[in-house]
Amino acid sequence: MGKSIDDTALDALFREARSYTRWQPRPVADQTLRDLYDLLKWAPTSANAAPGAVRVSPVNGGKGTTPAGAAPLNVEKTMTAPVTVIVAYDMKFYEQLPKLFPQSPGMAKLFEGNPDLVEATAKRNSSLQGAYLIMLLGRSVSIAGRCPASITRKVDEEFFAAGKPCFGCDQEFFPEGHVKTNFLCNLGYGDPGALHPRLSRLPFNEACSLL
Numbered sequence: 126m127g128k129s130i131d132d133t134a135l136d137a138l139f140r141e142a143r144s145y146t147r148w149q150p151r152p153v154a155d156q157t158l159r160d161l162y163d164l165l166k167w168a169p170t171s172a173n174a175a176p177g178a179v180r181v182s183p184v185n186g187g188k189g190t191t192p193a194g195a196a197p198l199n200v201e202k203t204m205t206a207p208v209t210v211i212v213a214y215d216m217k218f219y220e221q222l223p224k225l226f227p228q229s230p231g232m233a234k235l236f237e238g239n240p241d242l243v244e245a246t247a248k249r250n251s252s253l254q255g256a257y258l259i260m261l262l263g264r265s266v267s268i269a270g271r272c273p274a275s276i277t278r279k280v281d282e283e284f285f286a287a288g289k290p291c292f293g294c295d296q297e298f299f300p301e302g303h304v305k306t307n308f309l310c311n312l313g314y315g316d317p318g319a320l321h322p323r324l325s326r327l328p329f330n331e332a333c334s335l336l
Contacts, residue, residue: 143323145315146202153207153312161261168257172232173225176218176247177254178304180211199309206311211280212258214251216243216303251307258310280306 158181166175203209219236226232236243281304 143315143320145313145317145320147316147319148205148207148313149316151207151314153314158208158312161258164261165254165257168254170250170253171246172222172229174218174222174246174250175225175254176214177251177307178213178215180213181208203309203311207313208311210258210310210312212251212255212307212310213304214247214307216240216247216305218247219243248305248307255307255310262312280309 162179170176219233222233222236223230236246
């Protein structure tokens with residue numbers, strides 16, 4: 126019996142996708158990162174809001190210190206990755222809606238003064254954008270990715286001023302403090318010799334139900 130989904134093009138996206146723990150000694154070009162974003166930006170988000178805010182750092186942020194927020198088991202993987210991406214979300218994303226969603230001029234007002242709706246919308250959609258990034262890795266530009274857990278408060282303090290104004294300080298990215306970390310994603314060219322056997326997944330009848 127034939128399959129209901131033609132999975133030829135999907136194998137690389139899911140069945141062959143792997144999370145690498147070791148990297149080849151090969152840099153990731155700035156243009157490759159730009160190309161990734163130029164694909165990522167077209168993926169759908171609620172009201173085309175695209176609240177994801179991304180900071181791209183070279184290995185270890187170029188600071189020579191332990192990467193802020195990385196869980197202990199992920200420190201080495203993060204320290205040795207050619208690039209670490211901080212997938213974050215902008216709590217003022219709605220200010221861009223007149224440009225990004227002009228067909229609904231009053232959309233921004235739905236979020237103004239409603240911080241719970243802002244945070245829920247921003248975090249959910251930045252998670253989607255981070256997932257789109259992961260799906261692109263190794264499929265369109267032959268880069269592998271690994272997304273370690275992060276202690277977001279520490280990352281926010283290091284890069285996003287932890288929600289506090291930072292006028293005139295040396296913060297490198299979004300110093301006004303309205304951006305919050307979602308998770309970290311390491312990018313690089315993976316070393317296939319360091320891969321572990323593929324882990325199992327739950328079958329349909331254990332993970333899903335038809336209503």
